[in-house]
Amino acid sequence: MVQIYQHLSYRTVLADWFQYKKSTNSRFSYRMVSRLFRSKSPSFLKDVIKGSKNLNEEQQQRCIDIMELKGDEEEYLKQLFLLEHSTSDEVRHRAMEKISAIRRINGTVTIEGESYRYLTRWYCPAIREMSLQPNFRCDPDWIVSQIRPIITREEAVEALQILQDLKMLTIESPTTFATSEGSFSTPMQVQGLAVHNYHEQMLHLAHKSVTSFREKDRHLLGCTVSINKELIPALKKELNGMIARILDVCEGDEKPKDHTIQVGLHFFPLCTIDEQKKE
Numbered sequence: 001m002v003q004i005y006q007h008l009s010y011r012t013v014l015a016d017w018f019q020y021k022k023s024t025n026s027r028f029s030y031r032m033v034s035r036l037f038r039s040k041s042p043s044f045l046k047d048v049i050k051g052s053k054n055l056n057e058e059q060q061q062r063c064i065d066i067m068e069l070k071g072d073e074e075e076y077l078k079q080l081f082l083l084e085h086s087t088s089d090e091v092r093h094r095a096m097e098k099i100s101a102i103r104r105i106n107g108t109v110t111i112e113g114e115s116y117r118y119l120t121r122w123y124c125p126a127i128r129e130m131s132l133q134p135n136f137r138c139d140p141d142w143i144v145s146q147i148r149p150i151i152t153r154e155e156a157v158e159a160l161q162i163l164q165d166l167k168m169l170t171i172e173s174p175t176t177f178a179t180s181e182g183s184f185s186t187p188m189q190v191q192g193l194a195v196h197n198y199h200e201q202m203l204h205l206a207h208k209s210v211t212s213f214r215e216k217d218r219h220l221l222g223c224t225v226s227i228n229k230e231l232i233p234a235l236k237k238e239l240n241g242m243i244a245r246i247l248d249v250c251e252g253d254e255k256p257k258d259h260t261i262q263v264g265l266h267f268f269p270l271c272t273i274d275e276q277k278k279e
Contacts, residue, residue: 010080015049076102114165119194122201124159131179132257139174239265
């Protein structure tokens, strides 16, 4: 049988399904599938699996009918269609959330799914870093009392579970635990989306920090400058180097950790960066 919940692309679902049907019926062929999809191209399914063709909405529903999917499996494939074809990051984010939820319900929690959830919940990286502090407690109520901005108890419980699933935390009791690098792998299908959500949340928190924290507890820098756009790669390299040096300073400090911060170094255009035609 096809293990649909193991897939994060409807194309690999179709490839798996075709191989399964072929193993149970030697006469099953790409040409036969084309007829089922009412396509004139005998290589229709092969082209979809390779990514050279997409399924339109009518064909997506036909695919569900052909595969005889119901319930969670039908909903799962619909979300895979949205994940790949929607042009809205918000829609794709909701689709991935539903995909992760269906996988958990059906006992298919994987590192890939949990890594996505880790990146799209700003408080997961924050709590992971807080766990390096001597006074940290693996207790949702304690976490809620300490983290800023405040999260709900349910979010704290969820974060602790994600960190355990990723092996970033091994918990025996609220005061007996171990922190490690863990296993972290974001699926290629949603890697950009996960990172986008992470930066969006952190930039929102940076905006709120202007009024939420005293000036002596935060440090925001910025400058407005004109450049030739060919300088952009060099600027990115400089920022990457700064982050690496900051990490070296933080990780090289042997004093006990008693604070968790978010460091952001960035630049962005304030005008179009397209080539402007000279009059």
